[in-house]
Amino acid sequence: MTRTPAIELTGATKRFRTPSGALHTAVRDLDLTVAQGEFVAVVGPTGCGKSTTLTLVSGLEEPTEGEVRVHGEPVRGIDPRVGFVFQQDAVFPWRTVLSNVMAGPRFRGVPAAEARERAREWLGRVGLAAFEDRYPHQLSGGMRKRVALAQTFVNDPAILLMDEPFSALDVQTRALMSDQLLELWAGSGSTEDAASVVFVTHDLDEAIALADRVVVMTAGPATVKEVFTVDLPRPRTVEAVRLEPRFVELYREIWASLGEEVRITRERGAGRAA
Amino acid sequence: MPLETAPETPSAPAAEAATTTRTEARERAARNRRSMVLGARVGVLVGFLGLWELCARTNVIDPFNFSQPSRIWDQIWQWITHGTAQGSLGEQIGYTLYEALTGWVLGVIGGVLLGIALGRIRFLADVFGPYIKVLNAIPRIVLAPIFLIWFGLGPASKVASAVVLVFFPVFFNAFQGAREVDRNLVANARILGADNRRVTLQVVIPAATTWIFTSLHVSFGFALIGAIVGEYIGATKGLGLMVAAAQGTFNAAGVYAAMSILAVVALVTEGLLTYAEKKLFRWKPADAGDGR
Numbered sequence: 434m435t436r437t438p439a440i441e442l443t444g445a446t447k448r449f450r451t452p453s454g455a456l457h458t459a460v461r462d463l464d465l466t467v468a469q470g471e472f473v474a475v476v477g478p479t480g481c482g483k484s485t486t487l488t489l490v491s492g493l494e495e496p497t498e499g500e501v502r503v504h505g506e507p508v509r510g511i512d513p514r515v516g517f518v519f520q521q522d523a524v525f526p527w528r529t530v531l532s533n534v535m536a537g538p539r540f541r542g543v544p545a546a547e548a549r550e551r552a553r554e555w556l557g558r559v560g561l562a563a564f565e566d567r568y569p570h571q572l573s574g575g576m577r578k579r580v581a582l583a584q585t586f587v588n589d590p591a592i593l594l595m596d597e598p599f600s601a602l603d604v605q606t607r608a609l610m611s612d613q614l615l616e617l618w619a620g621s622g623s624t625e626d627a628a629s630v631v632f633v634t635h636d637l638d639e640a641i642a643l644a645d646r647v648v649v650m651t652a653g654p655a656t657v658k659e660v661f662t663v664d665l666p667r668p669r670t671v672e673a674v675r676l677e678p679r680f681v682e683l684y685r686e687i688w689a690s691l692g693e694e695v696r697i698t699r700e701r702g703a704g705r706a707a
Numbered sequence: 708m709p710l711e712t713a714p715e716t717p718s719a720p721a722a723e724a725a726t727t728t729r730t731e732a733r734e735r736a737a738r739n740r741r742s743m744v745l746g747a748r749v750g751v752l753v754g755f756l757g758l759w760e761l762c763a764r765t766n767v768i769d770p771f772n773f774s775q776p777s778r779i780w781d782q783i784w785q786w787i788t789h790g791t792a793q794g795s796l797g798e799q800i801g802y803t804l805y806e807a808l809t810g811w812v813l814g815v816i817g818g819v820l821l822g823i824a825l826g827r828i829r830f831l832a833d834v835f836g837p838y839i840k841v842l843n844a845i846p847r848i849v850l851a852p853i854f855l856i857w858f859g860l861g862p863a864s865k866v867a868s869a870v871v872l873v874f875f876p877v878f879f880n881a882f883q884g885a886r887e888v889d890r891n892l893v894a895n896a897r898i899l900g901a902d903n904r905r906v907t908l909q910v911v912i913p914a915a916t917t918w919i920f921t922s923l924h925v926s927f928g929f930a931l932i933g934a935i936v937g938e939y940i941g942a943t944k945g946l947g948l949m950v951a952a953a954q955g956t957f958n959a960a961g962v963y964a965a966m967s968i969l970a971v972v973a974l975v976t977e978g979l980l981t982y983a984e985k986k987l988f989r990w991k992p993a994d995a996g997d998g999r
Contacts, residue, residue: 523895
């Protein structure tokens with residue numbers, strides 16, 4: 434059965450003009466396909482252009498060359514089927530938790546009563562039902578992240594883009610959040626399909642534990658170096674899957690590929706510093 | 708520990724008692740400190756006024772030029788009980804406040820609207836940027852005589868000078884606030900489905916309110932200055948006119964008295980503004996909300 438892939442990047446290149454006037458290539462000639470309902474993790478050295486890839490898919494930025502397609506259609510502006518979880522806190526600090534989660538549906542013209550009902554349902558799923566009247570500054574970092582997840586999932590995205598969403602959290606909270614994400618993802622989607630996910634991270638453990646496929650990027654400008662299929666059975670829990678022999682095997686294989694790029698990036702940094 | 712002398716005392720309540728006494732002691736210390744500060748403040752004021760009075764009475768300083776606290780108080784009391792040459796004292800204060808408030812409100816509305824518009828729309832900022840810089844470079848207080856010629860002796864000319872003084876600080880803060888909105892918040896709102904209008908109304912404006920409010924404090928002072936200077940140059944009523952009239956009759960006590968009244972008026976309005984700010988910024992963490 435051939436179905437249209439959820440996301441297709443073909444020969445995508447993105448160049449920026451730096452403040453000093455020089456051209457900086459963030460992404461070069463990138464080809465990547467994500468099937469519907471697939472969970473893809475993207476790993477690569479710091480600053481290699483992983484985040485730029487996500488902004489291209491979301492429509493926040495346009496590629497300089499090449500093409501980006503979502504469900505077969507070229508991306509023109511922001512696609513309403515896309516959800517985006519940011520690395521930094523992006524919840525609105527002047528809105529209460531409930532109002533934050535209601536924001537998406539309200540922006541899309543859903544009546545207030547219905548938006549409130551849907552928001553309450555998602556707050557319940559992320560375990561924040563008792564905190565709906567709080568302001569973000571009154572919550573812990575992990576709780577704010579859960580607000581961000583509810584805020585994104587309430588829009589029922591067919592495509593979910595995540596830019597190192599848990600990198601600011603401590604290790605225990607991060608494992609809990611990963612499990613919660615897998616749960617939400619499994620229960621998402623109005624059709625029979627779960628959302629298609631692109632999850633950018635620099636944490637290889639997290640990538641293998643969550644994803645169906647792990648994409649290794651080269652040192653910047655980013656392009657796909659190698660793709661690994663993670664054949665671990667679902668449903669998974671992060672702490673348990675980490676102990677499986679197959680996990681360790683995959684980790685060693687992928688690290689052999691990723692480690693080289695990390696070393697290149699580090700050497701460049703050292704060369705620049707000298 | 709001395710608390711352990713009673714051998715059968717269960718340890719938990721003992722510990723509790725110890726902590727409550729310690730908390731009480733700490734509270735008492737904090738209270739003492741607060742009354743110390745307050746006492747010292749009053750002491751400074753009393754010392755300053757006392758020294759002034761003493762110097763004036765012993766002719767160390769010339770009371771005709773420098774006046775003295777008791778005369779200033781007599782002057783204020785006379786104004787309160789018998790009214791001023793221009794009418795009752797309340798009427799003068801009301802006049803000045805009316806001019807300052809009207810000018811302030813108009814200046815703030817103009818500054819916020821234009822600041823947000825130029826902050827959001829690049830084209831407008833590029834076109835109007837140089838003109839606003841030029842206008843800002845003019846010492847705006849010299850416009851007061853021009854406004855007097857244009858709008859006459861009534862309140863309109865004072866409102867105009869207050870507006871030009873208030874507009875610029877508010878405008879620059881609103882502009883900066885609209886420019887420096889966290890890019891993540893804007894990106895998040897756009898992904899969640901907000902159009903440009905909603906981004907402006909529901910992200911940029913709330914994010915810029917912190918900046919705008921900082922300028923409101925400063926700019927109310929400017930509005931008062933605008934009104935007073937306008938009245939000083941030429942008016943039929945108001946505190947500024949009282950200063951000018953007192954100066955014209957070499958009544959130093961009158962100048963100081965009008966200044967003291969003005970200071971009280973400014974402090975009261977400042978207090979009201981701080982109160983409104985606290986109400987509006989409930990979403991801010993308490994330590995960062997104060998801004999000072």
